[in-house]
Amino acid sequence: MSVDVQDIVRRFGTTAALKGVSLSVREGEFLALLGPSGSGKTTLLRILAGLEGSDSGTVHIAGQDMTGVPARERNIGVVFQHYALFRHMTVFDNVAFGLRVRRQRPSSAEIAARVRRLLELVQVPELERRYPDQISGGQRQRVALARALAIEPRLLLLDEPFGALDALVRKEVRRWVRSLHDSLGITTILVTHDQEEAMEMADRIAVMQGGRIVQLDAVGALLRDPATAFVAGFIGEATRLPCQVRNGVAHFDPLPVLPLQVALPDGPAAAFVRPAEISVRHGAGTASVRLCRTEGEGPARLIVQAGDIMLDALANPGESFEKGESCRLSIRGSHVFAESGERAQGVPLAEVMVG
Numbered sequence: 001m002s003v004d005v006q007d008i009v010r011r012f013g014t015t016a017a018l019k020g021v022s023l024s025v026r027e028g029e030f031l032a033l034l035g036p037s038g039s040g041k042t043t044l045l046r047i048l049a050g051l052e053g054s055d056s057g058t059v060h061i062a063g064q065d066m067t068g069v070p071a072r073e074r075n076i077g078v079v080f081q082h083y084a085l086f087r088h089m090t091v092f093d094n095v096a097f098g099l100r101v102r103r104q105r106p107s108s109a110e111i112a113a114r115v116r117r118l119l120e121l122v123q124v125p126e127l128e129r130r131y132p133d134q135i136s137g138g139q140r141q142r143v144a145l146a147r148a149l150a151i152e153p154r155l156l157l158l159d160e161p162f163g164a165l166d167a168l169v170r171k172e173v174r175r176w177v178r179s180l181h182d183s184l185g186i187t188t189i190l191v192t193h194d195q196e197e198a199m200e201m202a203d204r205i206a207v208m209q210g211g212r213i214v215q216l217d218a219v220g221a222l223l224r225d226p227a228t229a230f231v232a233g234f235i236g237e238a239t240r241l242p243c244q245v246r247n248g249v250a251h252f253d254p255l256p257v258l259p260l261q262v263a264l265p266d267g268p269a270a271a272f273v274r275p276a277e278i279s280v281r282h283g284a285g286t287a288s289v290r291l292c293r294t295e296g297e298g299p300a301r302l303i304v305q306a307g308d309i310m311l312d313a314l315a316n317p318g319e320s321f322e323k324g325e326s327c328r329l330s331i332r333g334s335h336v337f338a339e340s341g342e343r344a345q346g347v348p349l350a351e352v353m354v355g
């Protein structure tokens with residue numbers, strides 16, 4: 001089902017948790033709400049679920065206005081990180097719960113058949129008689145998901161559902177949730193502050209900052225074309241380099257980095273440079289290699305110190321550096337933001353001259 005949010009505002013006392021959020025989620029889409037702590041992700045999710053009201057704005061689900069529709073009538077499955085299973089109920093009873101409290105309660109045989117199908121689906125059929133504290137964290141998340149799916153929701157809301165899992169299990173469970181989404185086709189919204197998780201799971205990502213959505217795009221577009229300096233720094237790896245623009249050239253002084261051609265007005269700016277955009281060469285220079293780490297077959301990852309700034313960089317394939325080695329730096333490209341918010345691509349001056 002599609003979700004359409006228009007201009008939602010939500011205040012808690014003097015705190016504006018949401019400052020006018022609009023969002024359209026397509027039917028069958030997997031969308032992530034990604035942002036730092038306090039950016040309003042959970043508040044938005046709770047408003048969609050009907051667990052929280054808004055001061056103004058509207059929510060439509062499948063074209064239906066949700067104003068005044070209580071949570072239990074929205075037919076939405078919700079999984080929270082701390083939405084613990086009922087401890088005094090078996091796994092079976094936890095999953096059956098949503099069906100038993102329905103106004104039109106299915107027969108016991110129907111409930112049993114559906115619960116068993118769901119436990120098969122989430123791959124824990126053998127656990128139905130266990131209690132929540134007799135199963136692992138990953139299994140608990142699977143059961144919580146089965147419970148959310150039991151009501152055959154038209155929309156699935158996941159609020160940091162993998163946060164309590166250790167790194168290895170988290171990776172496995174999130175791949176599995178994505179493939180489950182692909183086979184069931186339920187529109188899904190995931191709240192997370194983990195960009196790797198959002199990038200791995202979602203079709204599109206809504207980046208939130210300070211109660212607003214600052215950009216909504218596919219991962220590739222967020223990396224290629226960040227709308228604001230915040231997005232450029234928050235999505236993907238990038239080093240922020242302060243610079244001064246003078247006559248269309250960004251100078252990094254006092255850093256030993258070659259200036260870039262940039263179409264921005266004169267004044268202070270910030271360049272966001274990804275590791276692959278930094279070229280490090282052997283040779284006496286004013287930068288030095290602090291760390292050189294080889295990972296598998298890819299190029300070595302470097303941390304290079306230039307003045308007070310540490311830059312993440314990649315070595316050329318096959319090349320490695322000694323710790324402490326002096327080196328020369330140049331930047332192949334970057335996203336540059338003026339203080340006014342204006343943005344431009346920074347390109348090497350040499351290339352401009354050659355081109």
Ligand SMILES: Nc1ncnc2c1ncn2[C@@H]1O[C@H](COP(=O)(O)OP(=O)(O)OP(=O)(O)O)[C@@H](O)[C@H]1O
Pocket residue numbers: 012013015016017035036037038039040041042043044193
């Ligand atoms: N019930 C509440 N009472 C008062 N303030 C609240 C309440 N709920 C949220 N807030 C405030 O609203 C803002 C947004 O909170 P929200 O939980 O939506 O952020 P979040 O992006 O989900 O953060 P996190 O990643 O830490 O969960 C925060 O400043 C928070 O302190």
